[in-house]
Amino acid sequence: MKKVLIASTALVAAGLMTTGSASAAEKIKLNLGGFSKWWVVGAWQDSSFEAGTGRGYANVDVKGDNEIFFGGDTTLNNGMKIGVNFELEAGGGSETAQSNPDVIDKSYVFIESGIGKVIVGSEANGAVLLHVMAPDAAANWGSEGLLISGSSIVQPGAVSVMKTTEIDTDDNAEKITYVAPTFYGLTLGATYIPNASGTTSASKGEDNSSQALSQSVYGVGAGYANTFGPIGVKLSTGFVWGDANAAGVTGDLQEFSAGTQLTWGPVTVGGSYRQRILDEKGGLYHNRPSVASNIDGYIWDAGVMYDGGAWQLSFGYLNSKAEDSVTVGQDSLTVYQVSGKYNLAPGVDLQASGGFVEWDDESAKASGNTGDANHNQGWTIATGIALTF
Template sequence: MKKILYGTTALVAVGAFAATGAQAAEPIQVTVGGYFQAAFVFVDYDNDDGRRSRTLQREAELIFGGSTTLDNGLQVGVQVQLEAETCADQIDESFIYLAGNWGRLNIGSENSAAYLMHVASAPPSHWAFGLNSPNISLTGNFPHTSPVSLTSDAEKVTYFTPRFAGFQLGASYAPDACEEGGCGGTFSGSEFDDGSDGSVGDVIEIGVNYTGKWNEIEFAASGSYGTADDESTGDGPEEWSAGVRVGYAGFTIGAGYREFDSVIGDETTDWNVGVRYATGPWGVGIQYAAIEIDPNNGNRSDVQAVEVGGSYDLGPGVVLFGGVQYWEGDYDSASARAGTIADDETWVGFIGTMFSF
């Protein structure tokens, strides 16, 4: 479920159907791009039993993609994202697409329309290290994520309308929550399960967003909804989210919100808010995120975090970034606390760089 923003936002990437490709009626010519990011991380936590206080985090991908325009005006393309390190999901996302003045159709392993069209607060330092749905978790605490993501990169079909008067609608359908023969996402199972094992199927995720500009003020807002069937219980999970972002004179202010109701009655509320300022190669910001998990057994968990950070563009495709995070957790029981390190307080500092190519 990694976000690949290519120096912009997923919102813009979804809204733009035109892309550079080969000449009309020529075969698809595949090019290679990608990124490599690494950061030194230093952690100071109250619950430090058996835990290292420093580490080196890295993450990289090679991205293969290409497109062409047929004689009838139909644009077709392909994208494959290959992890540049050994991991369980070696191929992150892989899909084909068709596009024209009627919209765009994605087929394959890719995030849903609800996820891609979501708007939220901007990360203070770098898109992979913010508090909202980061690519790299620096603490192992409960993840903060405000976009709807019932299926992650599960195999699906997604349609995006053209943008009319600033509005765009997208819808995704996934027969199950399985990805490339293995099962990930929020719910697992195998591709041909009947649902009796607790996995879900017939997942529908819908998103809508608006982008506009008045004088020097840029505005974006989104809303999304997801639902699925659980054949073992006859009832399925539901998830919805909303977000807003406003930009003016180098400042970007945003917020995102999500609610999730599981099959067994667990409820999760997740939200974030932040502001970032950028001028020339410099950027600084602050972000706050909180998550409340209220399971049906009553063992509630609350985790909140703040990040202050910044970035500096050294040149095309090369950025330095760094920041400080503060985490605090409140748990009703030892079982709710298990697997986390935010028992009381956790401080995190990081500094790193990313090369894009």
């Protein structure tokens, strides 16, 4: 796998030197882009959770998600495109932005030509790039979604589950990705991640399950998009594997994902699934069937969206279960989400998302405690404005 990736990278790089002059026709020009989303959120936490944690939570808050993209590219005279991209977190409610308001969390160069695109640096892996999941009208799905991320209904500290069906365990670790040209709707991607713990993935609130050190991680992904008569079909599948070497755990970490979206006229139906398996070779949990391994889990989602032209409306469901500690049992996350969007002008949207969220830890309620700090559930609603620039 590594050889294939390195060979294809070399192939694309070799293309740089062929067909005579490879000098750029124009210098790289800076391009600025990004998005800004601000939400007013209403959330009503479980009173038992508030009693258990000894904290009272406000019912209203303002949350944001903002990023600025810096990028540029140039096309060489032999047709090859080379460019860079940086994504700067620009404030808002994400955990990353609060602790580190100006962090650049993605940074990569790419080389693109007729035989493929090679991406080197911090960017989503090949499986994530091609992944398809349940549709959401307000683009408020996935691990950064207001409801799923725990930004509205608070995630209890003991709960650790996957929050998206994208295989994003490697997060923004530095990697090499090769994406093949789309061939009759089929696109394939492959990634090699020398060390998935290169960045502090656990501190970013994305899938902070307890694996800490994964090395030599490989990923492959496939995406397919086509139209058959009145029906638009999108399919994806991904597989990521590598060594897992957390404290007390050694073995192979394997993750699998699959997703689909079917569009018929204004209606889109979609769903996706992801499973994570730790194939233990030794360590603390090896040969101890009474004790759960601390990584295995699955997550799935399903949704339906109606596209009424300037407005879209969607309903989505997400369920995630994972074993996260030495206690036998599973943590879980369940989300019911309704989202709507109204397009005011190009790049300007009014958005709303709301629904019900439930977090549950496998541990039983502590006796003698008035509340349960390991379980939280509640209703939430958020309305906001989103600018894309």
